[in-house]
Amino acid sequence: MKVTSKRPCSPTFSPASNPDSIISEPPFMSPELHGQLQEVDGQTVRSLLTGRNALAPISLLPPEILARVFHFFALEEQNLGWIRATHVCWFWRQVALDDSSLWATISGNSTNTKLISEMLARASDAPLDINIDFGGASGQEVLLMFPPHLSHTRKLRLYGLSMLHSDIVRDIYSREAPTLEHFELGVSDTSLIIFRDLGGTTLFKGQAPRLRTLFLSQVLIPWSLIPRGQLTQLTIGLFREVSIYDVPSHRNLYQLIDLLVHCPELEMLVLGCCLPPQLAQIPYGQTIHLPRLSRLCLAGSSSRITNLMKMLKLPSSAMLHFHCLSENVHNDRLLLPVVSAQLQGPAPIEFKSLGVTVNCMDRSLEVTASTSIPTSGVRQSEDFESDMDDDDDEFVLSFDGLPELGNWTDLLERVCKILPISNLEFLSIFAPDIVDSVYWVEVFRSCAEVTTMQAVGRGTSSLVRALTTPKLTNMRLDGKGKQKRRDDKDSSTAAQPARSTAAHEDAPIFPKLAFLSLKRLEFAENEHNSGILFDVVERGLRQRRVAYKAPLRVLHIDNCAISAKRAKALQKLVEKFHWDGKEGFLDVFEDAGDPDSDSDETGVVGRIFRRYHVR
Structure with a gap:
């Protein structure tokens, strides 16, 4: 393997380009003697330089220390760039080759067959950390290399697999893995591998005592094969919900319950569209205690999620992320009392940030809440571009495929009613479609502490109007x-x-509102009884400054349909004003989707995998 570098890493000098300049040539010599002297002179120069290299301070380091330096170099470099250090000199190369752990971290794609083979050989028996993305390609030659090394593999991550690899995956499952701590297996989203029988009672023949993290994507195995009692993180997800035809055994539900009962050390549990179909029926009455759980993410039919939640007993501090596939309004609402009971546990929480995404065209609703304001520090930096970080949200509740004709609006009001948001400070609403049926004043009546709000999309027009007290x-x-x-x-x-x-x-909502960001709104809109949107906003800003003595400090207007004259009029009513200068009608096709949404086929479950992936 040849690795070049733009800048030499050697601490020494290169050989002289003209050795004759160092040793003078004696006069009156034959051509044969001249050639012999030139060869001797070159060897002398190289010997002198080698001796000088040996006297360099870095060459005096013991091999163990130099190898440690190489480890730090490898942590900083990407794509094996650290290997160029092995081309500096013979001593450095020998130190690197003698340290097998330097070669034990293997990553890349399945096309680097020779590289992966060479690194496995150089790693010898060192604990391996393997991360390979097959990208849907065959790559069977590479995959076949790993089963023989499973006995000394510490982390194994294999992605982009397909049905072509099922036999090799079965071989991996059936081998002992005494040092394995972290196992991730991901199949491309166009395939689904179902193992109904792996020839044993437990994965890895029950010989994986150190396994703590198990991640399976698009791989369906019996729940009974998953190791009990030792896992701290369990993530299993499919891109579509399994049916009774996929899992014909009615024992599937009881196997899942038995698994959770005997995994009290779980700290993170993610089950995406893999909940047993029997959960939609009368649930098994056993209580499942997970005292250490800090994150729970469930995706699937709302009835399955509801019935599983009725069995779980969790710490009140656990982060809850629910992504529901709506069945009907009644089943969707049944989840809310269960969620409310969890949020109002022995140590009730108070959310300070709330995000709502409403999409009538996609019939979807998502509500996110956090006990802290956005990490970007909106109030301090006055930067409205950053929204809440999903990884830090203690609560996420979303519904896909909601019934039409406004049923989702009632659901939104019910969700906000059960959430502890009386101390809310930051509010973000995204709605690309016209939304007039939500009674915003009633939804946020108790939120008197809101200081920062951002409204994105034409659907938020009714909320922006609600910021202004109607004409008296x-x-x-x-x-x-x-x-x-x-x-x-x-x-x-x-x-x-x-x-x-x-x-x-x-009475106006949000009396302490100080920062307001408006995006993709049409200020000439006149589809409401309160009049043109601009007139309503202008009157509201004047009310807050004159009547209520609580002027708006900062107003941001971006990608909105508003004239320069109207923008200038609003500028006079706030302390600080930002406008991107765009006039005319809003381009409804520009950035029309939710900036945080996913456009791939995996949809909401794809977001789950990316959120909880540990690469």
């Missing part, structure tokens, strides 16, 4: 309980909440 022309109750018409010019009435139900609805 309706009826209110006087002190004697009689109706009295309010005058638009009665500023004192506008500044005080009335005592009737209708007047209570006039």
